[in-house]
Amino acid sequence: MATVDMKDVKKVYAGGVEAVKGVSIAIPDKQLCVLVGPSGCGKSTLLRMIAGLEAISSGTVSIDGKVVNAISPTDRDIAMVFQNYALYPHMNVYDNMAYGLRNRGTPKAEIDSRVRSTAKVLELAHLLERRPRELSGGQRQRVAMGRAIVRNPKVFLFDEPLSNLDAKLRGQMRVEIKNLQRNLGVTSVYVTHDQLEAMTLADILVVMNAGLVEQMGAPLDIYEKPASTFVASFIGAPPMNLMALKREGGHARLAEGVTLGVEPPATAATLGFRPEDAIVGQVEGKRALVLPAVVEAVEPVGAESFLHCAATGDRVLVRVSGRATAKPGDKLSITASLDKIHWFDAAGKRV
């Protein structure tokens, strides 16, 4: 139905603060693009510029090939789901969903059939007469989605829509949003700070930091090949272990008595490996990174346990499946196989 193209989009606020410093993203038709990053990275500002709620300082945003910089939010044919739902408190569910259609002069009969069929899809049919304050958080969330869907827009914009729900509901709504988006085939932009949401929802994942795109691509590609230490520590939970390398006489090493197992690339300044890519103990006959470590804390989660260890002056996290036998104070070796090690240069870029 529609593509969304951002070309070198910048946002400079009065006073000179640059919130978005030149972002170009092309979202193909029917894809869900997730913008993820820490707070203040400009992801919400970018979304609001696509929506037209925020003026674009320079660059262009086009929807379906048409530049929309100067077009009002009303006429961009987008629908937005807000973090706090922004339901009209004095209207019942039906009117909340119908309001946008009424303002566009849709015939009454069509409004009615669209609202009712959308309500059915979202399992809201029995709640149409209720006011928002008589609904639970999850139901409000659904109404907010319904208000977007019923308009049948070219683009859905989601601004951290799940952050006000409890963990269980969040997981459930995540799946629902994904299914709905896929079934409806509407191009979507989704902003979140939750890397789990980002990984599971995205067709295209955009990791943002300080107003710039750090990395863009399929979620698993980003997970497997993070482009920088920032991405490495932001995507994946718990985050990747990062350890600084010391250069001595042209050779890189971590500390006394540590086998790197391999000569790192010439420019490497940091090595990283994921907690799930390391094992406790040593593997015979295989070249690997072996770190002597002391267990500082054990976090049993159930299906897995996390060992917080101190190794060569760094903190290292290791995931072991099931119940951990190690106790705080135990000395052990951490082994990471060489093909799972990521190298980053002094600027934090992947080598």
Add this chain to the structure above:
Amino acid sequence: MIGSSRFRTYVAHAVLLVGILIVAFPIYYTFVASTHTLQTILRPPLPLLPGGEFWNNYSEALLGGVNRIGGVGVDVLLFNTLVMALGIAIGKICISILSAYAIVFFRFPLRMVFFWLIFITLMLPVEVRILPTYKVMVDLNLIDTYAGLIVPLIASATATLLFRQFFMTIPGELVEAARVDGAGPWRFFFDILLPLSRTNIAALFVILFIYGWTQYLWPLLVTNHNDMNTIVIALRKMVSFADADTQWHLVMVTAMLAIVPPILVVVGMQRWFVRGLVESEK
């Protein structure tokens, strides 16, 4: 509740009863006086219980008694006062809600200057600007008109500030959702802002209606003809009636009649009034 012991309850009720007594007794006594003959009122002490002249006094007042003293009937007085009070209340609400809307939701040059200009007028009550206002009314030929009674009183900084405070609590997301939903400024005002403000409007209406109803100084200045008098002005004229003894029994009846409409407004809008003051529906 802070305490629930029997003793505390008694004390609380005693305090409330004393309060009610202090507030209600003068009104009760006026009512009592309105049911006695002029002779009884003039011969103190006035009895504490209502007399038997209720129908006589009230029918005399309503059917020409007041007219004979002041030159206009009670019906005209009540009507004049009602027009003024409603005009002031509704006018103030319209003007203040619109100016608060402009100040909170629109970005225009000198926005804060306008805000402070409105704010500063709080320091200038009617009495301070009464002479220039009177001159303006004379020049505009508005003496002895309803417009002359109402217009100078409808600008209200207090109501504007109240609406401003309420509008500031409306989440920005709601405004944005309405924009995405295709609501222009007027649609947003009528479809969303006005319904959300209705408890505030009701509470303000009650306060402003009573404010308008009890106006004294301005109506006294701006009306010359008896048939433009408000009931408060008429009462004063009846008391200082020069040609004969003051008809106290009729004065008391008129006073009672003057109290009734504000009471009806308060009682009728009580639910809204309380809601508007304590909670905002969000």
